[in-house]
Amino acid sequence: MNIFIKPFLSLILLFTVAIGYSQTEKFTRADTLRGSITPERGWWDLNYYHLDVEIFPDTKSISGTNTVRYQVKEEHQVLQIDLQEPLKIIAARQDGQELMIRKEGAAHFIKLSKKQVPGTFEEIIISYEGQPKEAVRPPWDGGITWQKDDNGKHFIASSNQGIGSSIWWPSKDHPADEVDSMLISVTLPKDLMNISNGRLRKVEKKGKTRTYHWFVSNPINDYGVNINIGDYVHFSEKYPGEKGELDMEYYVLKNNLEKAKVQFQDARRMMEAFEHWFGPYPFYEDSYKLVEAPYLGMEHQSSVTYGNGYQNGYRGTDLSGTGWGLKFDFIIIHESGHEWFANNITYKDVADMWIHESFTNYSESLFVEYFYGKEAGQEYVRGTRTRIENKLPIIGRYSVNHKGSGDMYYKGGNILNMLRQILDDDEKWRQILRGLNREFYHQTVTTEQVENYISRESGLNLENFFNQYLRNVSIPTLEYYFSDEETLHYRWGNSINSFDMPVDIAIGTETMRISPTTQWQQTKVKKSGSLTVDPDYYVGSFRLR
Structure with missing residues (x-):
């Protein structure tokens, strides 16, 4: 059975216009603030994050700080940090001094008092709190998932590729600038465990809570940062990989x-x-970690989630x-x-x-x-x-x-x-x-x-x-006909005007490669007959006569 586009469908495609996104599609200033390298983003380069948060499962809330270390690339005195409602930034400080913040939607423009000198490294500490958006259909509808496992224990996870990391923590929420390294510290009730990216450095016991400190030593995209909270058990193996011995770690709910x-x-x-x-x-x-999550799964770096x-x-x-x-x-x-x-x-x-x-x-x-x-x-x-x-x-x-x-x-x-x-x-x-x-x-x-x-x-x-x-x-269609038993005429149709691509065909038992453009060409063949396109090409074909 041919799995490339069948001739009758190609007839329809011959009249399909190659389209793009509508030029009248409307985008807002919020879209630009989120999706572009704004002047308040472009002057500084991320170096290090320390995300230090406490999770309160019973109230579905979070509070904490993110320490942002950056290198100054050019002089500027306003820095953009993103955090989405209903979460709120309580304060921003540099060198112990509280700074002024102007909020515009999820974008927070922080006015720096200290002169920013190109080449230097600086830090700013963002304090925040609130109830982050709850994911309705994760991972496509992002946020925090708050569930319980079969034993009644809390089962919580973040997932936020589309909606952005700023849905649950304050960040430079744009993919062009990855942080070089990161410490993720998560405090939670002592009967639960948190699994995040990188390697576990230590676990601090503090009465009724535990704090898990995970360190990421490689650059990481912001949407890849995650928390996974549950009543986990752990097993592991060593893999003899191309760069040596790789630790492969697995965290799943006890029953599984x-x-x-x-x-x-x-x-x-x-x-x-x-x-x-x-x-x-x-x-x-x-x-490498594979971590059970209360949703289908996501590609969080070194902490891949599974459901x-x-x-x-x-x-x-x-x-x-x-x-x-x-x-x-x-x-x-x-x-x-x-x-x-x-x-x-x-x-x-x-x-x-x-x-x-x-x-x-x-x-x-x-x-x-x-x-x-x-x-x-x-x-x-x-x-x-x-x-x-x-x-x-x-x-x-x-x-x-x-x-x-x-x-x-x-x-x-x-x-x-x-x-x-x-x-x-x-x-x-x-x-x-x-x-x-x-x-x-x-x-x-x-x-x-x-x-x-x-x-x-x-x-x-x-x-x-x-x-x-x-x-x-539009999907290119190979249009062809035979003018006599030994002459094949062919061109690409239903394509952009400049399209050219070689394609492998068979005519009877004869196989050959031709190089059509959008202009008619011809070549000699052994004998006219049924023409088929190699099915590994995603194209259509249509015999004109």
Whole structure:
């Protein structure tokens, strides 16, 4: 069965206009304050956070401080810190002096008294308190999840990629500037445990409370910072990885320990497959943790959260419809794949979220391929095409906290798989994937950087390819006809005017690669007949006559 676009659908696509986001779509000043490098953000570079908070489960409230250390890049006297209502900043201090704060929505503009000298390091301490927004449908609707486990113990977690870290703690809530290192101190009732990013330094006992101090030694994106609170038990293993011995730590609710010891074996398989494809796990110094959470799961750096019910697939279903998706636990594989694409390589602007989700969606098929063979992986990625909508572009609008369409997942995975097919050199493609994680190690990046790297390393001019598939919604259709038994005429239709991409076809038993543009071309063939496009290309085909 052909899984590329069928001819009758291609007829419709011939008249589809390549569209982008509406130029009349309205964005607010709040969107700009959240999504752009404002003057009050641009002059200082994050160096260190100490987030020190106490959690009050019975009242669903929080209070604490965040110490923000930064390096001054240029003279400026106003600094922007973000915190979303209903939480409130009580005070901001520098060198013991309380500072004036002007609030505009979630943005808090703090006027500094001390002259800010370029090259120096300074600190500001933010005190805050309140009841943070409760997540209604985590992780898509972010905030704090307050639940109880089967034994009546509190089960609490944060998740905030879309809504922002400032939903529960005061931060420089923009992805372009990652903090270099961070200490996370969480105080809570003594019968509970907190698991956060990095490594546990110590646990302080204070009467009826315990304070857990977790230190992150690598740069971390703000949405990756998390708390996970519950009546946890712990088990672990050592993994002989590419950079040496890696600590793999697992935290689950007591009742689920035996199930977790079986299901979490996928974490070790994940590490083996992804170190092969993407290079060394990027955070050896901070360990790898898989932590049970009261929601589906999320890619928090070195503290990946899990709530898939200890079953294979995505909540027990195969997103590819091929059967291969039931060979692994989707949440363990997908969310851990983000350690390379999201946490190691992080977008500078949420409009480029495809860098996170397209590569990580693609990682699922690479996992399948590693353990079950190349054709199995190809079947998996092709099977996900039924979920592509092609309504809006994959890339969103810049500087207004606007992400692209959900096609960044399944369409994005198919785009990357198609690049591999065009390159037609599997080892070179693997080295490109590994090279991305080496070239942009612990960095924030733009789409342009990723495009340029793949183009340079592949030796291909991919400008039109990326413009077609990332910034438009029409799917190119190979239009063709035979003028006689030995002459094939062909071109790309339903595409941008400059589109050009080689494609592998078969005519009867003859296979060949042609390089269509949007202008008619022709080539000699052995004999006219039924033409099929290699199914690993996400394109349509239509015989005109």
